Amino acid sequence: MKKQYGWQNFTIHLETNSNRVSDLIHRYTTLVEDATMRENQIELSVQDLHQGSITQSVPADAAIIAQGSVKLETVRAYTVYHKGESFWNRYEGYGSSTINLEERKIVVERVLPSIEFEYYSVFLLILKPLMDVLRSFDYHRFHTSCVEVNGHSILLSGESGGGKSTATFAFLAKGYPALSDEMPLIRFENGQYHAVSISDTVKICEDSRQRFFESFSKELPLESWRDEWYLQLREQGHSVQKMADIRHLFVLKKTGKSETRITAMHSAAAVSSLFPVTMKLGSGRETKAVFCFVMDFLNDISCYEVAFGTDMDLFVQAIEGVLDD
Numbered sequence: 001m002k003k004q005y006g007w008q009n010f011t012i013h014l015e016t017n018s019n020r021v022s023d024l025i026h027r028y029t030t031l032v033e034d035a036t037m038r039e040n041q042i043e044l045s046v047q048d049l050h051q052g053s054i055t056q057s058v059p060a061d062a063a064i065i066a067q068g069s070v071k072l073e074t075v076r077a078y079t080v081y082h083k084g085e086s087f088w089n090r091y092e093g094y095g096s097s098t099i100n101l102e103e104r105k106i107v108v109e110r111v112l113p114s115i116e117f118e119y120y121s122v123f124l125l126i127l128k129p130l131m132d133v134l135r136s137f138d139y140h141r142f143h144t145s146c147v148e149v150n151g152h153s154i155l156l157s158g159e160s161g162g163g164k165s166t167a168t169f170a171f172l173a174k175g176y177p178a179l180s181d182e183m184p185l186i187r188f189e190n191g192q193y194h195a196v197s198i199s200d201t202v203k204i205c206e207d208s209r210q211r212f213f214e215s216f217s218k219e220l221p222l223e224s225w226r227d228e229w230y231l232q233l234r235e236q237g238h239s240v241q242k243m244a245d246i247r248h249l250f251v252l253k254k255t256g257k258s259e260t261r262i263t264a265m266h267s268a269a270a271v272s273s274l275f276p277v278t279m280k281l282g283s284g285r286e287t288k289a290v291f292c293f294v295m296d297f298l299n300d301i302s303c304y305e306v307a308f309g310t311d312m313d314l315f316v317q318a319i320e321g322v323l324d325d
Helices: 019-028 118-137 164-173 206-212 267-274 284-300 312-324
Strands: 002-007 010-016 040-049 063-071 075-083 086-091 095-100 105-111 145-149 152-157 178-181 185-189 192-196 201-205 223-225 228-232 248-254 261-265 302-308
Touching (some): 010 019, 086 118, 095 118, 105 118, 145 164, 152 164, 152 267, 164 178, 164 201, 164 206, 178 192, 178 201, 185 284, 201 206, 206 228, 248 312, 261 267, 261 312, 267 284, 267 302, 302 312
Parallel strands (some): 010 040, 040 105, 248 302
Antiparallel strands (some): 075 086, 086 095, 145 152, 185 192, 201 228, 223 228, 261 302
């Protein structure tokens, strides 16, 4: 089966052996079926394997640039290989993606017997490779959430588990629109930093949902998986296609106390909150390009440290106060 999708000035050509893949793209991404041929083309092949294991091979002389484990339905070992303009991502017993930046081509295999919650596979094997290709066009994925508050586009950063998703829900509960939960793509154009995203899925853990948003979240079409809840923003009417003129970054640090305190911070102090996703290790040229972009971005905006409190109303008011000054 072949389908064609549009996103910004890109056309994504999908070839797949499964109707399920197109259903998942519709649910978990902001790609829209569109016959218009745009300026840039990306080839995406997704094959579902109903039995057996990954069939794609890695060249013997490809260099290993990353290894570790990632928690999906279970903990899976992964290895990332690199040679020339190509990258191979292998997730043991789960799936693989091969990315050819020169040809703008992505080849994916999903091992279906290992997949229980399909959003994980969409993020890891489809969205993440697409974002790696988009980086070649100066779209840089930031380890942040992105929301709009009283006409201001802002980024919310912090360590993993530091409250970005909870903070995003706090703004949604007040009626503010959001762009993305940890997947905004930042680009500099026409003298401004803009944010777009290829997914409008946001998540929140069950503990935060019950503590802070139980009445609000009961009204939402949430999808549950174990101790997490997922929401597609377009279903809530809070999604936007693009956020322009980003001038503020707020770095969250949980306190366990009620009040929220915000202080200005030097841009250099904000760098660590953007690891390891925004400035992950990779080939030397790629890492340097991302690092230079991030440093230029941080030097051009205002950065704040947020002692993130447990009263969500006070938190939103504190952010609003900074933006109104």
